[in-house]
Amino acid sequence: MKQINFILDNERFCGGFTTRFGGVSSGAYEGLNLGDHVGDEPKKVAKNREILAKRLGVMARNLKFMRQIHSSRVEIIRNLDDEIAPCDGIITNLKGVALCVLVADCSPILIVDEVKGVIAAIHAGRAGVVGQICTNAVNKMKSEFSSRTQDLKVFVGPNIKGGCYDIGELDLGEFSRYKNNGKFDINAALADEFARVGVQNVKFDEACTHCDDRYFSYRRDGATGRFAGFMMMR
Template sequence: MAPAPSETAAGVPHEGRPIARIRRVLTTRAGGRSAPPYASFNLGDHVGDDPAAVAANRRRLGEGIGLGPDRVAWMNQVHGTDVAVVESPGQETPTADALVTDRPRLALAVVVADCVPVLLADPHAGVVAAAHAGRRGAADGVLPRTLEAMTELGAEPARVEALLGPSVCGLCYEVPAAMRDEVEARLPGSASTTRVGTPGLDLRAGLRRQLIGLGLSRVDADGRCTFEDDQLFSHRRAQPTGRLAAVTWWEYARP
């Protein structure tokens, strides 16, 4: 099974304690049906891979996490800031860059190959979200909009936990100086210098700073760089290529 789990147990439910156990899964390239150059656990259905292979990979993911493929929600990502609320399995796939739900055992998936996948959860309210934060979406505010949608479902920023998944790091993400300065002005903390001394972006650093500024007290990161780690997909390293997935859902905590 390809996914490499990264889970957080939210705790035992009683007064003042979380009601939900938060689940998170991050996948790698290994263990799927896709042929090169998408080898092999590609979960992106928009990159030119054989649709049958992608469907098989998505089924394997759903079965591997114990929910079944019908209980994993996907989105058509467009590097924007739209947020969709998922209310039931089998809901039509939205065009959005973040998904939010308050329904138990309903997984939300984001796919990336250098952009930052962000998984958010309020275990007290039973609200989770998965967001796609690439350069444009991050600078345009996809995460503040995601938190607003979570708040409308009962979440409180001070209780929200965040995981920033694998992405291209600030030492590898080279951009023109004008682009770095523009993103830094809109997402402070994201400007970086690459290992060869050129202008760069560290979106994880900027997003972490933004989330803390929005009131989150727990912001963790998977520090792997997609460009450097050949077990992960990277659009900057090879084109065409597949997409890894970051998935989250919640279950009622056991008493």
Template sequence: MKPVFPSILSTFTDITAAFTSRYGGISKVPYASANLAFHVGDNPEDVIQNHDLLADNLGYNRNRLIHMRQIHSDTIFLVDDNLTFDTPPECDALITNISDTPLMVMSADCTGILIYDPIQKAIGAVHAGRAGALNSILPKTIEAMSQSFGTHKEDLRIVLGPSIGGCCYEVNKQIAVECDINGYSSALRRVDEKVFLDVNTILLEQLKRLEIKNVEVIEHCTSCRCDEYFSYRAEAQRTGRLAGVIILR
């Protein structure tokens, strides 16, 4: 495994937060090599071994890891002690203030988001593609942290992981209209008859509206850089998933 540690989270000693790339695992093409998702057609034993390699690398118990059955929704799950690695909830955001309970978001073009509240000692992991972003899953997750943990939004540190950029993500006219209606015209780039969408611009606009300033964006486009990351679009939908992981120690 070759995780990247976002700089705005790496200064805190009571959490570990990282994003994986496609390197350092044992899966074979087209999942080579660090695929972490079970639903994409990869050999489940290889996926488990990749999870174990990552757990060893970041120093957590793999059986304590909570991941998600992601459905491009705005459903947020408050993690409790009843969940295990083998029972991922159907949702697109996880929040908790329980220590030694790693939260994982997986992606291959969508934006994985890691959230840390250093005052209330709470964390979140969010999956936001175009649908999730337009359904405001990120602001809703922040609101859920406020309700559950007393989080003040201005205390938050937030990282947007590697995702497909406006350089590569072509969308249809209907989506462009939806962006315009919701005040996200700046996320669109029009080239002749084509329209391209930068989902991170929507997410950053939402954080700006909430006056959240401590934000880091890992700028790499997964489609441009599918040598380094998995890209659902650049690889004809047959590929693995990378992950963002955050652990409260």
């Protein structure tokens, strides 16, 4: 079984999504759990992160994880040792730094601008989508790094698909139009959001985390690990 599914792997950039295979965690977190906030043993999580770092050819300290808070906040990493404030999106133009987003049903979103040399990783759950975190990230890439929307490539990783994402009677305001019989279609909302900001090159992974046991799923299993989306400029 594949440990990592690469969606980009060339001389300048690499990005992809991990699976739950190949790690040292056990029990509910069995496999390559990269989440250090879910109850797994810290030493095992650290080892799993070392496994990922080695696979990418960097030190573990070069993996940059967020303290995700289900927000629309996006931060910029300008130096390797920057302390990242709690957020759900990170952007950098640093080489050798792998931006990581942890998920277990939410959408891991990776953005790359190969022209300007800028990358981003975004955690988009229901709150992030409603808060339009992807719009915030794109706008910040444009304002801070002069990215152009036509140069951006977006990869939306494995997430919980609409047929499995039951939110019942929860009112999402204008985003309730993406509900059907109580099920929220997060990918439809993301597709429309990227279209509104002018990003046309958007690819969606077909895997549903709730249905596919290659991935951790909170809604399926409750106590569980986290897999990661990552993007790095070499």
